[in-house]
Amino acid sequence: MRASEPSPRTGVMFCSCRGEISGGLGMEELKAYARGLPDVVFVGESSALCEKKGQDGLQKAITENKLDRVVVAGCTPRVFEETVGRALVAAGLNRYMLEMANLREQCVWPHRDKKRATEKAKLMLAAAVARASLLEPLHGGRLGMKRAALVIGGGVAGMQAARDIADAGNDVVLVEATGKLGGRTYQLSTTFPTHECKPDGCCIHYCRECILTPKIEDVMQHPKINVMLNSKLEEFGGVFGNYHAKIKSPEGVVDIEAGTVVVATGSRTIDPTKLPEFGYGRFKDVITFLELEEMIVAARSGDNQLHRPSDGKVPGTIDFIQCVGSRDSTGRGKAHCSLVCCTYAIGQAKELKKRYPGARIFVHYIDLRGPYRGFEEHYREAREMGIEFVRGRVAEVLCEKDGMVVVGEDIDSGKLLKIRSDLVVLAVGQEAAEGTDRLSTIFHIPLDTDGFLREYNPAFDMLRRKGIAVAGCAAGPKGIRYSVQDARAAAAALNEIMRSGEVAVPDVKAEVDEARCSGCRQCETLCPTGAISMRQLPDFRRMTRRWVAYVTPSQCASCGACAMACPSKAILLSNYKMKQLMAQIEALT
């Protein structure tokens, strides 16, 4: 501290918590001890600082004794820092000129031995007073933000998020890589178990026409949504509230400005050729569920018959193989459950059974998993229709002289089954879409163990500090309605962020001492919110320019990871600076 600065005037206010604290500690001894601590000019006691009366007393003590900082020795700052802070603000001090010694939760309550508890309380007081002498006033604030969202991915999740955000009056740019909106949902002939309208299968429409077309039109025609098809995200930068992106579209590269982002890039199906035992790619009549969807769609617009790929024959025996590439611990597939495959396989089996009641349909499964409303009824109906459910893994699909044979076990009967099959449908699982790792780097969103973008726990600050949300299958496999719900939740959170048109700047944040920063960029890579970027400063001594770290204040989540890593100690977390913590440590030992 410079000599010209007046020395701190610290006041120590004990809160007896109506005997809760004073009953378990030697209060007079502590008060005498506190008076002897450096910079302490006032020691007082209140019966309850959480009450108005106690706060008024604290306020009076601050004014009368010209205190410039206060140590409250009472309860936990986790709960009462805000409350007690109000008294400081009322007395004209900055809220952060307060330090609390947690004598209740972490001293009196867990230690019944009064003498030893008092000894510990002394240390806690000494540390709090040492730290208090080094406190600095902190100021947050608000910054303007752009009330616009960039939505990446035009599947059901992306469309829903775009619409909800646009309906709230914000501008939206929806970027879709392919030539049409609708994503995976657009490839489906029907959706199960929510949308089965005609039991005889005579409806000439695809379900997508009823469900998706109006939605797509809503999005395409929405005055607040700019849909960019065949476009890709090229570059992304800027800060929370004022992001800018370069989108490569058929019309050229377009610059976009947005305050928030929704990542709804979906998933992709696992490549079944990685599991050669099922014969995909070798046998024409082994197809994926998506190819079956195409066949059903083709049938509806053609002669209403299903023709298998090899010879166009209508299949008489159909085998569905579940968990292809999912729940696979061998490393060839993915370890996770893809969640939706049981539901759609049963749906497809029912669709086929309705068309061909004489056909034999087998579903080979490990476990049937459908924790969805309506799944149980959906499954029961399938059993009643005569679809045969076989529990057990399929070993392989063989091609013999007179056709394909599915070899697998039937756990319930304990037998090895050999089924002569006309068509084998693989329920391939879902994995993270191509380029997910790139998005993870661009948006600073970690990947989970399955390679999907990690969902944010809504209780956490990260969404509020970044305004980047993940929706739909990009965060893991989901059914359509759960993707839609996810998108609505993301949109609601972002709408709330954008409502005021301002971004809050946290009071406690990392700050860079540019004179000390050597531009090593360690902090930049460690920051969990991507708040740190590099900027150039003129270096007059060397007649050149040099790079220094810059913290975007609105984006800082105040974790201190940067401050810890900085080799020059040029970046510091306010209120948790090294000198403050060192003073605490010295006082403790």
Next chain:
Amino acid sequence: MTEFEPRIVGFVCNWCTYTGADLAGVSRFQYPPNFIPIRVMCSGAVDPMYVVKALIEGADGVLIGGCHPGDCHYQSGNYKARRRATVLKQLLKDIGLDERRVWVRWISASEGKKFADTVTEMTEELKRIGPSKLRDEWAL
């Protein structure tokens, strides 16, 4: 002769372990008063310098408390703490200090019992190891 009472300095993260310590108090779980907490925002912000400083200043043990892996409020701070602590312990060993004096534990906000048990266990362990002679040895 009075029994040796070790002094433990704890660097506990605001979101999990500090709150867990509060819960231990609220639940009246008893643990030895040898532990004194220092609240930090994240275990990932605990500079090894703090640990070394505490040891040199005469602390008998240092506990770094963070959120469980995968639960970090800042997503990855506790992983940073874990990697750092691994290196730090190796360094302590290499320069002849007892690495058993530094503990890293994941204690969530709901684990008041675990917090109390951890402090009890650590106090007992340090009593077995005996007082740190570092302050005397390093005194200038």
